[in-house]
Amino acid sequence: MRRKNLNVTRNRQERTVVLRIQRQGKMYHEAFALSKYEGSWTQAEAAARKRRDELLPTMPERNHGKGRMTSRNTSGIVGVSLGLRTVTQVDGSRRTYTRWIAKWPECPKRGGMPWSIMAYGEDDAFVLAALSREMESTKPDAVLSMLKEIKGTKKYDEILAKRRKKAGAVAKRKEKGS
DSSP, X not given: OOOTTTTXXXXXXXXXXXXXXXXXXXXXXXXXXXXXXXXXXXXXXXXXXXXXXHHGXXXXXXXXXXXXXXXXXXXXXXXXXXXXXXXXXXXXXXXXXXXXXXXXXXXXXXXXXXXXXXXXXXXHHHHHHHHHHHHTOOOHHHHHHHHHHHTTSHHHHHHHHHHHHHHHHXXXXXXXXX
């Protein structure tokens, strides 16, 4: 489902509607001044949407970054991150739970697929998140069965090694900064 004003923004200060599309590091930019559209934001936005719809089919596909490792990644696996969840108990006290979360484009679960460290342990929760990401699956039974298949194998150890390697690199970077 496409958002109606995707790539279209109101610039109130300049009294224009701006169309911005970025593909492969190149920015396409076009402004629609209100003065050319009888001072109407609605008409200027409609013109920008029409131009966007003309341009998009001629442009290369959007790169979602799926599979791209960034410098901010601290898990060593693209789409896997450590998350915290704070829950307020009936008595008013608060508990914080740590979990590994797998996310990917088109993931049907809004916050990604979480795997509790308390329930599965640090290593298994991480491997479960990595497997969820790899399989792009939100079905716990399928992912748990894959974990059973690989536990104690080279693949299991390779997944854990990615986290440990990245954790060491992050620690070194922090030491340099302090």
